[in-house]
Amino acid sequence: MSLLDHPDRLREHVAAFRAARPREDVRARFGASVMALLERRPDAVAVTADLMHATGLARLLPRFADRLINVGIAEQNMTGVAAGLAACGRLPVVCGYAAFTTLRAVEQAKVDCAYNDLKVILAGLGSGLTYGVGGPTHQTYEDVAIMRAIPNMVVVAPADPVELGHALDAAADLPGAAPVYLRLGRGPEHVVTPPGAPFEIGRAIRLAEGRDVCLVAHGAMVMEALLAADLLRAEGIAAEVLNLHTVKPIDRDAILTAAGHVRAMVVVEEHSVIGGLGSAVLEVLERGHAFPVVRIGIEDRYPPTGPTPELREALGLCGPHVARVARDLLR
Template sequence: MEKMQRLVFGETLAELGAEDPRVVVLDADVSSSTQTRLFALKYPDRFFNFGIAEANMVSAAAGMATYGCVPVVSTFALFLSLRAGDQVRAQVAYPALNVKLVGNYAGLSDFADGASHQSVEDMAITRAIPNMTVIAPSDIAETRLAVRAAVAHDGPVFLRISREAVSDDYGPDHPFAIGKGVVLRDGRDVTLIATGTVVKLASTAADALAKQGISARVVDMHTIKPLDTDLVTRAAVDTGAIVTVEEHSVIGGLGAAVCETVCATHPVPVVRVGIPDRFGESGAYQEILRRAGIDTAAIVLSAKQAITLKA
């Protein structure tokens, strides 16, 4: 079973609207894309369309939070992290207000619109902001759990959501806690740490490596900040080599966070799979992922490289 991750977000948000009257939704005239329309249909008096005025939208959300609302701000990840960046930093994060920022169409998933709409730097920006929690769920179950956890969390959250379909790999009993990664598969030779929708690619790569006699641990690191540093350090100690996988720039995202951790705790080779230091491009989604070096073959090659770099 597959479902658009943005649709899973919209459905879960509508459920939360029934459960908590404090939840309000603010959208930048993209509700049919981000699926916040599902909330608007049920609770029109708690839905606010700001048009393409993202900065004003974040400012309004901050004000609503001071009155006890739980604002969920939704637009494309690029515009939320950059166009409204000043308001996110100064009006939400600095006073640590209870605002949820949902960056939709994240990474390269807005494949048709190209570089102007593709967010390759949103996690780097948001994880550098004090008081901010950053989450990138992978499958259907984890997306539902992440939306609920973000709304329940007291403080600013940036939640990263893809335009594309995700599968139902985990099921309703999947363990989810902010700041705690999940070991999906154990291994002894190398650890593949992935975040967001590309976790599935890491699992597929582990299968391919197993056929070649290489035992790969797979970790779903859904929370980029606070990072599960204990889990990262344990992976470094146990396997001696790490590959990070993300649909984001290799600068400042998951790979950088993992490198920062192992440098301080247990230095081992880390090879980063992600978008190189360049902008995105238009094209078929799987093709532009491949051109960015994000596919199963690249992960397998990176795992072998990391293993050869072991001391």
């Protein structure tokens, strides 16, 4: 019997795969990364909406109290203040929950930042289902669709806390004046970034080679894509894994290169299937492709409320489900 069809063996295999990969807290890494950025860049300043402790920014207080601005629970004001700081030559890093950074303050992101060509780093924590217990007010599954539709906006979803640090530095050093939306998680996530792995905004990272199916993912779903590739290997299926951390500007070359040698493609994202990573990939392939493409994400409905791991499994945002979908595509 196939491993995918043997519940007990599958459960043990998945547990061992996860246990072999360390976990790190997203919020702790974010706070440490912002601290390092402020040490490196005298022009950098952090702006938050009453989330100093929830985002790890409280560690800035002893050394950088004069470069940490807490505007209170006022995300629109937070983004507007950040735009003003950018207009004065500073490098503001905005930090709020993704639901409010991208929805409540979307006008300020669009007009104050993007329209005026101002470099503001908009960090949205608790994206996707990582604030699952917060329910529909705090779950965020439409942010990529919204932010990538804004002209002049860069959209990046790091795969893990390590890549978060790389992405923040890359956003700060990105030439030009485009604002950058960093889509971040909330709690502990598995680390999948190889030591010394290069990071460049707009350049995908190939984490596994394969010529049967390409698994495309970003954020925490990269871990699930790697797990799916491991499970498919036991089925005799070679899966390529593409960490497409930058949704905009998207790495067209990486997608088209994969399309040239695989028999199917599966895009998995902790986001609505409408307008997110899967839609962006299909836009690259819009001139036609000779293989099936399936998008795995959150369907057009409100997810339930609950812990993140249980929600991911219930909605099919997990390695075993991705592997089954890919296997069935190739049959």
